[in-house]
Amino acid sequence: MGTTLRGTVQSGRREAAGFLALPWVADQLRGKAGLVPYPGTLNVRLTDSAALDAWRELRGAERGLRLASPNPAFCDASCFPAVVNGRVRGLAVVPCVPGYPPDVVEVVAAEGLRECLGLADGDEVTLTLTDASSEDPDAERFSCVLFDFEGTLVDFQWRLADAEAELRGELAKLGFDLEPFARDNYAVLRTRALELAPSDEVRELVDQRFGPIYDRYDADALSRWSLIAGARELLGALRASGRRLALVTNIGRRAIERALPAFGLDRAFDAVVTRNDAARAKPSGDGLLRALGQVGQSPRNTLMVGDSLSDLLAARDAGVFVAIVRGGESPAADVQRHGPDFLLASLDEVAHLLRSEQP
Numbered sequence: 001m002g003t004t005l006r007g008t009v010q011s012g013r014r015e016a017a018g019f020l021a022l023p024w025v026a027d028q029l030r031g032k033a034g035l036v037p038y039p040g041t042l043n044v045r046l047t048d049s050a051a052l053d054a055w056r057e058l059r060g061a062e063r064g065l066r067l068a069s070p071n072p073a074f075c076d077a078s079c080f081p082a083v084v085n086g087r088v089r090g091l092a093v094v095p096c097v098p099g100y101p102p103d104v105v106e107v108v109a110a111e112g113l114r115e116c117l118g119l120a121d122g123d124e125v126t127l128t129l130t131d132a133s134s135e136d137p138d139a140e141r142f143s144c145v146l147f148d149f150e151g152t153l154v155d156f157q158w159r160l161a162d163a164e165a166e167l168r169g170e171l172a173k174l175g176f177d178l179e180p181f182a183r184d185n186y187a188v189l190r191t192r193a194l195e196l197a198p199s200d201e202v203r204e205l206v207d208q209r210f211g212p213i214y215d216r217y218d219a220d221a222l223s224r225w226s227l228i229a230g231a232r233e234l235l236g237a238l239r240a241s242g243r244r245l246a247l248v249t250n251i252g253r254r255a256i257e258r259a260l261p262a263f264g265l266d267r268a269f270d271a272v273v274t275r276n277d278a279a280r281a282k283p284s285g286d287g288l289l290r291a292l293g294q295v296g297q298s299p300r301n302t303l304m305v306g307d308s309l310s311d312l313l314a315a316r317d318a319g320v321f322v323a324i325v326r327g328g329e330s331p332a333a334d335v336q337r338h339g340p341d342f343l344l345a346s347l348d349e350v351a352h353l354l355r356s357e358q359p
């Protein structure tokens with residue numbers, strides 16, 4: 001049960017982006033609410049007295065999620081899970097300062113809400129708010145399922161060793177010491193190079209050099225991929241059960257846009273997040289959280305289905321449950337050491353698992 005507030009969009013003071021970029025704010029939004037925020041908030045002015053009363057009551061109960069400032073120069077903030085116009089999940093954030101306007105609600109989400117909902121100043125919006133403590137963790141178990149692509153829905157064909165050797169070669173040419181990269185896979189090589197790059201110029205060069213290499217190995221794998229038996233039927237059945245489905249893959253957009261129609265999967269997902277859509281590829285949880293923002297679901301109700309250690313670590317990073325299917329990229333023993341929530345013999349078992357975990 002939520003509290004529905006109606007109001008109108010107004011321009012804010014544009015201070016929100018700076019606040020959301022503070023490391024402690026970003027860390028706590030991610031850790032406590034599973035949200036990687038878009039750098040800006042949607043400001044909503046409540047216009048009718050019923051909305052003002054309901055908002056005052058919700059705030060007064062002090063049951064929002066608390067963002068606690070480690071620095072006395074900044075105030076704490078209180079957050080309430082919010083769904084905007086029935087479509088996009090976000091958080092209503094209230095700075096805990098005396099004199100904060102009682103008729104203003106600032107909403108943060110994974111996406112820019114103005115762009116994603118086509119909103120302009122003066123437009124009416126509805127916010128459905130819940131107090132964080134009333135969310136039942138088991139109410140909608142696995143109402144959302146995230147799927148990895150290669151090794152999970154299609155067989156694994158990427159030529160890992162060749163690609164990684166080529167990527168290391170580029171790092172050497174760019175002047176990186178290769179020692180810190182010794183244990184990194186193709187995805188972590190880029191993430192770490194961006195972290196260690198001495199300047200924005202070098203960061204840009206990393207992406208300029210890596211992008212075409214990734215795309216070439218994707219295209220090579222695309223020429224050999226075949227769909228895992230039962231994958232299309234599984235996705236269709238999960239969709240028909242009312243669950244939200246998203247694809248979160250380290251494959252690039254170019255190959256995925258060709259692969260999905262080729263396998264009859266172009267309408268299988270509510271959201272598709274490729275390597276090109278997330279700041280950091282898996283094993284970071286960035287792409288998973290991005291997908292959850294797009295489908296309006298919370299990590300605690302979500303299952304990630306993948307075939308690799310990267311999927312497992314990404315799921316942990318994003319705070320979602322994880323099922324690993326044997327026989328893909330990572331040997332079962334490697335995965336087992338990290339204790340997945342479920343280790344499945346085949347993709348078919350996802351249906352059995354979810355049947356016993358009805359949403």
Ligand SMILES: [Mg+2]
Nearest residue numbers: 148150151307
């Ligand atoms: Mg995979």
